[in-house]
Amino acid sequence: MDTKYTLQMKNIHKVYFNNKVLNGVNINVKPGEIHALLGENGAGKSTLMNILFGMPVIHATGGFEGDVYINGQLVNVKSPKEAMKLGIGMVHQEFMLIPGFTITENIKLNRETTKHNLISRLLGSSLKTLDKRSMESDARRSLDTLGLEISEKAKVSGLPVGHMQFIEIAREIDKRNIKLLVFDEPTAVLTESEADNLLKSMKKLASTGIAILFITHRLDEVMDTADNITILRDGEVVATKKKEETNVSELALLMVGRKIERNVPSENRKSSEDSEDIMTLKNLRVSMPGEEVKGINLSIKKGEILGIGGLAGQGKIGIANGIMGLYPTRGEVYLKGKKLKLNDPKTMIQNGIGFVSEDRRGIGLLLDSSIQLNIVLTAMQMQNKFLHKIGPITQINNGKVKRHAIKMINNLDVRCQGPQQLTRRLSGGNQQKVCIARALTLEPDILFISEPTRGIDVGAKKLILDLLYKLNKELGMTIVMTSSELGELRSICNRIAIISEGKLEGILSPFDSDVDFGLMMAGEYHKFHKEEA
Amino acid sequence: MDRSIRELMNHLGLPRIIIILFFISICIMAVFLGLPTDMLTNQVLVRIGMNGVLVLAMVPAILSGTGPNFGLPLGVICGLLGTLISIEMNLTGFPGFFAAIIISIPFAVIVGWVYGLLLNKVKGSEMMIATYTGFSVVFLMSIGWIIMPFKSPEMVWPIGKGLRVTISLGERFAEVLNKLWHIDAIIPGFGELKIPTGLLVFFFILCTIVWLFLRSKSGLALKTAGDNPKFAIASGINVDNNRIIGTVLSTVLGAIGIIVYTQSYGFIQLYQAPLMVAFPAVAAILIGGASAQKAHVSHVILGVFLFQGLLTIALPVASSIMSEGNISEALRMIVQNGIILYALTKVIGGE
Numbered sequence: 001m002d003t004k005y006t007l008q009m010k011n012i013h014k015v016y017f018n019n020k021v022l023n024g025v026n027i028n029v030k031p032g033e034i035h036a037l038l039g040e041n042g043a044g045k046s047t048l049m050n051i052l053f054g055m056p057v058i059h060a061t062g063g064f065e066g067d068v069y070i071n072g073q074l075v076n077v078k079s080p081k082e083a084m085k086l087g088i089g090m091v092h093q094e095f096m097l098i099p100g101f102t103i104t105e106n107i108k109l110n111r112e113t114t115k116h117n118l119i120s121r122l123l124g125s126s127l128k129t130l131d132k133r134s135m136e137s138d139a140r141r142s143l144d145t146l147g148l149e150i151s152e153k154a155k156v157s158g159l160p161v162g163h164m165q166f167i168e169i170a171r172e173i174d175k176r177n178i179k180l181l182v183f184d185e186p187t188a189v190l191t192e193s194e195a196d197n198l199l200k201s202m203k204k205l206a207s208t209g210i211a212i213l214f215i216t217h218r219l220d221e222v223m224d225t226a227d228n229i230t231i232l233r234d235g236e237v238v239a240t241k242k243k244e245e246t247n248v249s250e251l252a253l254l255m256v257g258r259k260i261e262r263n264v265p266s267e268n269r270k271s272s273e274d275s276e277d278i279m280t281l282k283n284l285r286v287s288m289p290g291e292e293v294k295g296i297n298l299s300i301k302k303g304e305i306l307g308i309g310g311l312a313g314q315g316k317i318g319i320a321n322g323i324m325g326l327y328p329t330r331g332e333v334y335l336k337g338k339k340l341k342l343n344d345p346k347t348m349i350q351n352g353i354g355f356v357s358e359d360r361r362g363i364g365l366l367l368d369s370s371i372q373l374n375i376v377l378t379a380m381q382m383q384n385k386f387l388h389k390i391g392p393i394t395q396i397n398n399g400k401v402k403r404h405a406i407k408m409i410n411n412l413d414v415r416c417q418g419p420q421q422l423t424r425r426l427s428g429g430n431q432q433k434v435c436i437a438r439a440l441t442l443e444p445d446i447l448f449i450s451e452p453t454r455g456i457d458v459g460a461k462k463l464i465l466d467l468l469y470k471l472n473k474e475l476g477m478t479i480v481m482t483s484s485e486l487g488e489l490r491s492i493c494n495r496i497a498i499i500s501e502g503k504l505e506g507i508l509s510p511f512d513s514d515v516d517f518g519l520m521m522a523g524e525y526h527k528f529h530k531e532e533a
Numbered sequence: 534m535d536r537s538i539r540e541l542m543n544h545l546g547l548p549r550i551i552i553i554l555f556f557i558s559i560c561i562m563a564v565f566l567g568l569p570t571d572m573l574t575n576q577v578l579v580r581i582g583m584n585g586v587l588v589l590a591m592v593p594a595i596l597s598g599t600g601p602n603f604g605l606p607l608g609v610i611c612g613l614l615g616t617l618i619s620i621e622m623n624l625t626g627f628p629g630f631f632a633a634i635i636i637s638i639p640f641a642v643i644v645g646w647v648y649g650l651l652l653n654k655v656k657g658s659e660m661m662i663a664t665y666t667g668f669s670v671v672f673l674m675s676i677g678w679i680i681m682p683f684k685s686p687e688m689v690w691p692i693g694k695g696l697r698v699t700i701s702l703g704e705r706f707a708e709v710l711n712k713l714w715h716i717d718a719i720i721p722g723f724g725e726l727k728i729p730t731g732l733l734v735f736f737f738i739l740c741t742i743v744w745l746f747l748r749s750k751s752g753l754a755l756k757t758a759g760d761n762p763k764f765a766i767a768s769g770i771n772v773d774n775n776r777i778i779g780t781v782l783s784t785v786l787g788a789i790g791i792i793v794y795t796q797s798y799g800f801i802q803l804y805q806a807p808l809m810v811a812f813p814a815v816a817a818i819l820i821g822g823a824s825a826q827k828a829h830v831s832h833v834i835l836g837v838f839l840f841q842g843l844l845t846i847a848l849p850v851a852s853s854i855m856s857e858g859n860i861s862e863a864l865r866m867i868v869q870n871g872i873i874l875y876a877l878t879k880v881i882g883g884e
Contacts (some may be wrong), residue, residue: 326767346769355767363763368827373753378768381754394750 005072006031006179006211007052007088012066014047014058014235021047022064023235029180029211034202036214036226038255043232045215049182053083053090071179087179089172091186097164099157104132104139106156107171113138142170145208146201162194166201173205181205182213187221191312199225219248231255275301278478279446284331286315286322293318294502295331300446300480305472307489307510308482310499311521316482317358319499320448324348324355326363335446349382354444356435358451358482364435365423372405372419374434379441408437412467429460436467447471450482465492486517498525545822548875552820552839559846566853571724573846579711580841582732583797586739586790587814588821588837590783595828596747597779598759598772599652601818604663605811606671607648608787611641616792616801617696620705621685630706630796637788645784649777660825664811671808678803700801707799710735732797739789744830746782755779759826790814812873816840819876840876844869 007029014022022044029035039045050057051064054077058064068075070086077083097106113135114128139152148166150159156167165186172181183202187195202225206212214226222229223243230240231254239254279300286293293315300306310316322329325345333340341347348355357363366374379385380396386404388395405419412433416426423434432452439447452468453461469492471477483489489496490510498505498520505520519525542550564570587605594602602608615637624632648666655662679695688700701707713731720726746752758765758775765772791810795801818828821836847868852861 324767326763345766349769357767359763363761363767366757366760366764368760377753377757380750381757382769384750387750393745395745396748396750396753 004031005029006033006070007213008067008069008072009048009052010067010069012048012051012064012068014044014051014064016047016061021235022051025066025232025235025237027230027237027240029213031179031211032206032209033227034206034212034214034225036216036222036229037232038216038219038222038229038251039232043255044235045232047235048232049090049184049215052077052088052182053080054078055080084175085177087175087177088182089175089178089180090182090184091165091168091172092184097156097167100155102153102155103143103150103167103170104136104152106167107139107142107152107174108135109171111175138174139170142174145173145204146170147197147204160194162190162197165190165194165198169201169205173210178210180211180213182215184215186214187216187218193311195221219251222251223248275303278302278336280332280334281319281323282332282334284319284322284329284333286318286327286329288315288318288321288327291315291318291321292502293322293499296499296502296504298497298504300478301495303472303476303478304494305468305479305481305492307493307496308480308499309484309486309489309496309517309521310505312484314499315502316484316499317450318502320355320450320480320482321357323353323448326357346382349378349442352443352445354439354442354447356432356439356447356449356452358454360428360431360435360454364438365431367424368422370420371409371414371416371423371426371434372401374423375405375408375437375441376401378438383442385441404441405437408441412437413463427460429456429464432456432460432464433467436464440471444477446478446480448480448482451484452481453483453485453488461488468492486521490517549820549822549835549839552843552872552875556839556843556846559843559850562850563846566850568849568853569724571720571726573849575725575727576845577838577842578727579729579732579797580845581837582710582729582736583794584790584813584817584841585736585833585837586786586793587810588790588817588833589736589739589743589830590786590790591814591818591823592743592747592828592830592833593755593779593782593786595818595823595825596756596759597776598762598826599649599659599776599780600663600825601660601811601815601823602663602780602783602787603660603811603815604648604667604670605783605787605814606667606807607644608641608784609791609807609810610670610674611644611784612637612788612791613795613801613803613807614640615788616702616795617681617683617688617700620688620700620702621683623685625705627706627709630709630792633706633792634789637792638785641785641788642781645781646777648784649780652780653773653776667811668808671805675804696803698802698804698806700803702795702799702801706796709796710793711797729797732793735793739786740830740833743786747830751778813840813869816873816876820872840872843872 005028007027009025009027012022012025013020025044025048027035027037027048037045037048052068056079059078068077070088075086077086098109101109113131114125115131117129120127120129136152143150143152146166146169148163148170150163156164159167169181172178186198190198199221202212202214214222216222226243228240228242229246229251231238231251233255277299281296281298284293284296290313296319308316308319318327321327323333325343325348329342331342333342335351335353340351361367366377376386380387386397386401388397402419408414409416409419414430414433414437416430423431426434436449449468452464456464465488468479468481472479481489481493493510495507496510497507498517500521506525508516508520516525545553563573590605590608591601594600612633615633618636619629619633622632651666652659652662681696683689683696687704688696690697710732711729714734716726716728716730718726747756754765754770755775755778757768758770758772759779762772765775791807817836817840818832819836820839821832821834823829823832823836848861848865851864851868
């Protein structure tokens with residue numbers, strides 16, 4: 001075999017219960033190459049990685065067909081431990097670190113450098129003393145490789161999320177024989193600046209000769225870092241491209257296999273400045289950890305789609321959560337001139353304010369309940385709908401619930417086996433539609449929707465955005481959409497408010513220049529324009 | 534056919550299938566060892582009825598998010614108190630039985646409410662706190678039973694102070710439910726079948742009431758609060774209040790449960806007797822397919838049948854295999870605690 005590749009996977013087939021999930025997949029990674037693996041949810045990326053790491057699930061379901069070569073050697077990886085011996089490392093999406101241990105201890109866990117002492121000579125090598133100094137110098141070297149300037153003696157528990165990711169990487173590269181590192185959606189939990197740092201150090205690692213396999217959803221990151229890109233769709237490789245030969249829209253197209261048209265014609269989106277106010281926020285302060293809101297004044301106009309944008313951690317997420325009463329909130333909120341009681345979700349729902357949370361699986365859904373119960377539950381509790389009443393005794397009206405759920409499933413095009421299916425079994429996009437259906441069942445005047453497309457594949461994203469646009473146009477519903485993806489806000493909103501450091505930086509039209517958006521997101525807009533004046 | 538069997542197996546979950554197979558094999562052994570099957574069947578039926586309500590008490594607690602109610606002794610003590618007051622009022626038969634229930638309910642509501650407030654303060658470690666709250670209250674009441682001013686000569690020690698350890702209900706309401714609409718039939722080839730209809734009907738009525746409650750607006754709010762507290766808050770549901778409602782209901786059912794139990798048993802036992810009362814009940818519902826977060830009324834019925842069935846039949850089977858003298862009590866403990874242990878390791882439950 002050719003030894004110039006670190007990893008070669010040839011003609012991989014995998015069948016799960018008569019269901020073909022991988023069909024003749026080939027992938028080649030050279031030393032020092034960053035190879036991106038793209039694909040929608042369910043395209044077969046995780047199965048491919050499970051095969052590479054010899055996860056038990058593969059062998060329990062009848063193994064796979066095809067060959068895996070590491071450095072030109074045909075290998076048969078039977079367990080993750082063997083994969084580790086072969087020099088394959090994985091950086092997990094969720095951190096596998098022990099918070100109470102120091103960075104060094106985490107990096108060196110189970111691979112400690114030790115020296116003999118009196119007792120260990122008598123009772124065996126498991127009682128050897130740790131050689132702290134050499135462990136720390138090893139850890140330091142790994143951290144330096146990544147350009148991380150924190151003490152190797154610090155405890156992991158107090159570190160910011162971004163640093164934890166780096167420690168995971170440091171642990172992998174500390175293994176001397178490491179040849180191939182797999183990054184499984186490493187930037188999913190990071191802020192943009194942290195993600196930038198991570199991508200930089202990936203490049204640095206690659207320059208030392210380590211091959212990197214990079215799994216992600218974010219196309220711009222791929223364009224930024226990868227040398228080669230393999231796109232999977234429905235278990236098949238649809239294309240392997242050099243970065244220079246492609247662009248974001250082509251990648252997106254290859255990934256979903258259909259053309260994406262996002263932008264709603266601009267003539268349909270007038271500025272909503274002149275409409276009357278439906279809701280006014282005065283000096284809103286929300287103490288939501290990590291997304292603190294520090295005094296926001298904002299009016300929401302009737303019938304508009306208001307976008308709330310900004311960088312992660314600046315407080316944009318806190319606004320909707322604060323208004324709904326999920327985190328301690330101060331300030332004043334007026335709905336059509338009437339002052340609302342804060343910190344009380346019940347008041348808000350009963351005043352016609354709907355909310356779709358950014359934490360879909362945590363707050364948005366009852367994962368072990370049926371779709372229909374998820375859809376009607378809030379309306380039942382708050383508005384006494386969908387109930388039979390016999391004096392003080394109430395019973396759920398299952399017929400009505402089912403009819404309503406089926407109507408919603410059809411209207412929103414939820415792909416499911418029926419209204420009885422548990423929401424846990426749905427894909428991210430369909431779960432989001434159930435969340436929206438629940439909010440719509442309340443027939444709200446204002447709908448707050450946070451990060452509506454987070455963790456959803458490209459095809460479903462468009463459906464969700466189209467749906468929001470349709471609700472706004474056809475039902476005249478006022479929508480306040482919070483999102484980290486500026487492109488998405490600019491594609492459907494009338495106005496976009498940018499939040500920076502917990503305060504309103506400014507309101508822009510979706511057709512304003514990229515420069516203005518960039519400056520506002522960075523909190524430099526006013527400074528810049530003042531200087532200009 | 535093949536598919537429907539597989540679906541049923543998935544639905545039940547492996548632990549339940551193992552227990553059911555174990556139960557069936559023990560039943561077969563009992564027949565082969567020539568044990569009196571009619572008597573065993575009758576015993577199983579009685580024990581399902583007498584323990585059922587105590588198991589049912591687990592449902593609202595689990596669903597409201599406080600986990601299996603290891604604090605069941607609290608409800609049991611309220612039930613015992615109701616029974617004692619009913620005897621003190623010199624009531625007999627059905628009036629005595631229902632008076633005991635009606636008197637115990639206000640106690641159970643107040644105790645359950647306070648206990649609910651406590652559980653809201655210790656979110657995340659309810660099971661451990663509940664177990665020790667139950668233990669502490671049993672010991673506190675050991676003092677209580679001595680100093681309470683009951684006068685009825687049936688209940689107090691002839692000399693000295695305080696209530697007796699065991700009080701007979703023979704003259705009061707022993708077996709009132711068991712004897713209600715009692716069916717007694719001789720079946721050729723099987724023997725004498727005795728069905729305690731009233732007892733089973735009473736159990737099934739309470740099951741139906743709980744089932745209906747869980748389909749009501751407040752029942753669904755309670756389930757939501759237990760299933761996903763954050764979702765509940767975002768839907769305007771008061772999670773803490775619903776946890777208290779669940780605890781109160783569980784405590785009330787515990788009180789009713791022990792009254793049903795004692796009327797069938799024929800005695801009430803005070804002092805340390807209620808100490809371990811929660812464990813068989815928790816084990817039964819877990820064996821029935823519930824988990825620490827999910828429970829249905831169907832889990833109660835299946836669980837109490839399997840647990841009490843195993844207990845009743847495994848013992849004579851075991852002691853007829855090993856017939857050395859006094860081993861049966863030791864065997865009873867091993868079998869009972871073995872099943873409880875097995876159930877607790879399977880908290881995951883079926884679907």
